[in-house]
Amino acid sequence: MDVRALETLRTVRSQGGVAAAAAVLHLTPSAVSQQLASLSREAGVALTERVGRGLRLTAAGDALADAAVDVAVAVERARAACSVFLDRPEGTVRVSAFQSGARLLLPPLLTRVATLGGITVECSDEDVALDDFPALTDRVDVVVAHRPDGAQWPASGLRVVLLLREPLDVAVPRDHPLAGRDRISAGDLDDEDWIAVREGFPVATVLGAVAAASGTAPRIVHRINDFSIAEALVAAGHGVSLLPRFTGGGHPGVRLVPLAGVRAGRTVDALMRPDTAERLVVRRVLDALVAVAAEASNAER
Amino acid sequence: MDVRALETLRTVRSQGGVAAAAAVLHLTPSAVSQQLASLSREAGVALTERVGRGLRLTAAGDALADAAVDVAVAVERARAACSVFLDRPEGTVRVSAFQSGARLLLPPLLTRVATLGGITVECSDEDVALDDFPALTDRVDVVVAHRPDGAQWPASGLRVVLLLREPLDVAVPRDHPLAGRDRISAGDLDDEDWIAVREGFPVATVLGAVAAASGTAPRIVHRINDFSIAEALVAAGHGVSLLPRFTGGGHPGVRLVPLAGVRAGRTVDALMRPDTAERLVVRRVLDALVAVAAEASNAER
DNA sequence: ATCGAGGATGTAGCGTTGCTTCATGGACGT
DNA sequence: ACGTCCATGAAGCAACGCTACATCCTCGAT
Known part of the structure; x- marks a missing residue:
């Protein structure tokens, strides 16, 4: 469960597509697609489904994206925990x-x-x-x-x-x-x-x-x-x-x-x-x- | 902030040393040491300090290790969120x-x-x-x-x-x-x-x-x-x-x-x-x- | 219908990352 | 003073993830 891939999943949901997410993340659409594929393989369930020429998250993908929010929050809290010890x-x-x-x-x-x-x-x-x-x-x-x-x-x-x-x-x-x-x-x-x-x-x-x-x-x-x-x-x-x-x-x-x-x-x-x-x-x-x-x-x- | 490195930090704390942590994680002590160094570089503060021939976490390291627990929990919750959609x-x-x-x-x-x-x-x-x-x-x-x-x-x-x-x-x-x-x-x-x-x-x-x-x-x-x-x-x-x-x-x-x-x-x-x-x-x-x-x-x- | 545009997804190749192996430098006990 | 234990560096290698390119599909246009 790579944190970057979870981040990507969230972005695909919020941006509504692979291409848009790729633009936000400064990646190629291919990379985003590969991350989703790898994540889906690891999860054992399909996270996205094609609809028209775009795609949308499945119920499992949606649940994982929700969980991904908590992961990202926890990671940022960890960063913040260190920043406290920085002078400024x-x-x-x-x-x-x-x-x-x-x-x-x-x-x-x-x-x-x-x-x-x-x-x-x-x-x-x-x-x-x-x-x-x-x-x-x-x-x-x-x-x-x-x-x-x-x-x-x-x-x-x-x-x-x-x-x-x-x-x-x-x-x-x-x-x-x-x-x-x-x-x-x-x-x-x-x-x-x-x-x-x-x-x-x-x-x-x-x-x-x-x-x-x-x-x-x-x-x-x-x-x-x-x-x-x-x-x-x-x-x-x-x-x-x-x-x-x-x-x-x-x-x-x-x-x-x-x-x-x-x-x-x-x-x-x-x-x-x-x-x-x-x-x-x-x-x-x-x-x-x-x-x-x-x-x-x-x-x- | 690599999740694996955070995991490693936790293990170093709970096992009380680099060598012991490496054994638990199936890694070499060198790899553990490098992960700690990389983490410390990213955090901008020292996470460990030498004491005798071993080491111990600094206050910042301890805080980060605490935060790492929440990260690990969030990641496992994400895994569990997918498992729900698995048949069994x-x-x-x-x-x-x-x-x-x-x-x-x-x-x-x-x-x-x-x-x-x-x-x-x-x-x-x-x-x-x-x-x-x-x-x-x-x-x-x-x-x-x-x-x-x-x-x-x-x-x-x-x-x-x-x-x-x-x-x-x-x-x-x-x-x-x-x-x-x-x-x-x-x-x-x-x-x-x-x-x-x-x-x-x-x-x-x-x-x-x-x-x-x-x-x-x-x-x-x-x-x-x-x-x-x-x-x-x-x-x-x-x-x-x-x-x-x-x-x-x-x-x-x-x-x-x-x-x-x-x-x-x-x-x-x-x-x-x-x-x-x-x-x-x-x-x-x-x-x-x-x-x-x-x-x-x-x-x- | 046909064509072109837009979008997602595979494949090959390459760069980067992170590991292991080996070597070095302290600290403790004998 | 020596050997041992532990942590940490440097070099080399494997694996992972990204880019570039090509393909397939869908939709809107002519």
């Missing part, structure tokens, strides 16, 4: 975040981690569909992800740490009739043009929930994922939008007005594989990230 | 027992396991000093061991399953003045010659506890570890002894009389490494062993 935790941690989260959290995270010394943080911005966030944890140590109110991450083999909850406000142009209001109710927005995010992406469902409260379907004229672009469009009078309260860059031409009646918001979490979550340096960075998120949501309201 | 558990399990325990438990164990089919049990008899029982678990899957009342096995990385508790009775010759009694108190035995077990071996301390109750030091004339030999000596009138109630072969020339006042007894347990305890076949054998032990202690009183 060293290493590099890869952190990714979606755009608005990145702008809010990454700068203060980097300065805070810098004070610890010895830990290098490599950042990247990754904006993917809601369902694709978990798979990022194979490539990146800490994934800052967001989800609309009500949605939950799949529990299987994923460590989730809540960073902050952020209300979604209605963004209207500065000169809009509603701009002076303290609160806006869903019914006030029936005649507006909407700038929404792409389908399948986080908070896409929230607009639907708001519209449901007023009973009319929203008129979506643009689909923009980057909130700062959406903000610019709103300022230019091309529609209204739902934008997160803390992240809104404070564009001078835009006013954010809270929604009345509907509870609209998103949650920002840190996602990690259970084994990477055990790494000492990762835990240090995560602690810093939690602190930074707390400051951010306190400071801005 | 197969494999061989090595069981060892001290003499009297072996005679009592091994025959019914073998017949019981035979009914399961597919599992081979390899038996051996190992009589060692009390402190040496745990180290046997590196060589043998299930170690049937015994300990005097009050003694405990070291908790570190050892799974203990209680099999039975057995009172120790006073064995006297058939024609001895005390042979007719229902109970014997400690004071009645002040003038007897004793046949004890070797120092450091299980139940050696019990005789001391009995003597303490009467206030006089026991006159030990022979030290015999094998209870059936001790029994023969008692029958021939060479002294009295403390013998386990269930295991006593029922030698016609010997009477076992319970002790009054003092609680004298020994406990028989199954000892396993935590990782081997996870193996499915081992668990089957262990279940059988527990059942056999229950029958034995019920049947014989």
